[in-house]
Amino acid sequence: MLEPHQLALHTLTLRQLASAEQAAHINGLPEADVATALDRAVADGHAITARGSYMITPAGRSHLDGLYVDAFAAIRSDDEIGAAMESFEEGVNKQVLALTTEWQTVDVDGVPTPNDHSDSDRDAKILDRLGRVLEKTRKVLAPLATADPLLDRFADRLDAALTRAEGGETDHVSGVRVDSVHTVWFQMHEHVLRLTGRERPE
Template identity: 70%
Template sequence: MLDPYQLTLHTLTLRQLASAEQLAEITGQPVADVKAGLEKAVADGAVVAARGSYMIGPAGRELLDAAYPDAFAGLRATPAVAEAIEAFETGVNKRVLSLTTDWQTVEVDGARVPNDHADADYDAGILDRLGRTHEKTQKVLRPIADADPLVDRFLDRLGTALIRAEGGETDYVSGVRVDSFHTVWFQMHEHLLRVTGRERPE
């Protein structure tokens, strides 16, 4: 697995531009440890600092590309992991993308238009399907989560976003300014691709 320094750099590939606190929220690392890692990374030229936020640079990406094969060698060689990521890509990932579209838009007279969320029953139906998809995802990804605790953390964060959305905070389905279900899903997907060495599907 990745060491703490590598993990901090890796998290920046999932969040793109983030503060130490935001990175710590993703991994569960102590904020002080993340800050120390970021300071070292800036000094090493692997990360760029920008007004309290950080962005990984080319040198940081090269470091990670060299680290991933060794860090995840055992996991990548496990048949159950290969089966799990294939089931994820062909099943629940496509389902979440479709549900996100259905959440953001509705069909009116044969055309898709932005969802104004005035139809509570429509939204509730999507949230119910999203909840069932989340349950399925936990089962699909279990072989990977058993080897990589960060995947379990992503699954927990997805559950938290879902609870908030069900409680009326609709931004927690696909909003970009909060840790919405869609935002956390994107981060988890990127993590899974890097862990397993796969390319993001077009």
Template identity: 65%
Template sequence: MLDPHLLTLHTLTMKQLATAEELAGVSGQPATEVEAELEKAVADGAVMAARGKFMITPAGREQLDAAYPVVFGALRSDPAVAAAMDAFESGVNKQVLKVTTDWQTVEVGGERVANDHSDADHDAKVLDRLGRILDKLPAVLGPVEDPLVDRFVDRLGAALTRAESGETDYVSGVRVDSFHTVWFQMHEHLLRLTGREREE
């Protein structure tokens, strides 16, 4: 597990530009701890501050790149983890990308157009598919024993619950912790844990 300082830097790689409170929401750290670690990171040049938001610097990324192989060495050398990541990439990750497309667009006259969410039956089917993917996720990622992965699964469930209650932004909106946003963060976290590159 990353120490509080490195975890704060690590969380910034997933949020890009964020407040201390937003980072705490991702990592589960107390906001006061995140604020203290950000202060130290700004002082040593690992993080830049601008108008209450923070961004990791190349120096901060270098700190993480040096730490990951040490902290996650056992996980990276575990064949079960490698198999789990293969299954994740070829299975549920591709499914989420497809479902997100089907949420954002619909086929009309053989062409894809923006989904205006007037077809409740279509949207319900898409949400049901997301639910089935989420149900499979703990088993797929079971070998990746990491507390932050469990937190991501919980956040995905919270986003889906809000979407099912009619808050449509919580499927793929970029201004909220939508299913798609949290999934992207989780994917980035998994890649950094396992030392893999994002597939194009």
């Protein structure tokens, strides 16, 4: 697996522009350690920084690609994890994407229209289905979570986002400026693709 300073840089592949605090929220490392690691990455030419935020450079991505080969060799050769990823891509990932679209739009005379969330019963049913998919996701990715505990952190963040949505904060399903289900799911998906050496499906 990755060393902590390598994981800090890896986090910038999951969120393209992040402060040390935001990166630490994703990877679970102490914020001070993340800041030190990212400053080191800047010095090495693997990241750039401006106004307290960091972004990975092409050299940083190339550096990580080289590290992944050895760091994730066991994961990439595990047949059970390979099967889990197939189930993830063809099952729960497509379901979450479909539910996100359903959450964002409603059909008005055959025309997709932005959902104003005035139909609380409809929203509640979508959230219930989304909750069941997230619960299934934990089971689907269990083999990978055994090898990489960060998966449990992603699952907990997804549950937290869903709870806030159920409490009436509708932007926590698909909002891009908050730790929404959509945002966390995108980060988790990118993370597991990098672990397993797969390409994001078109």
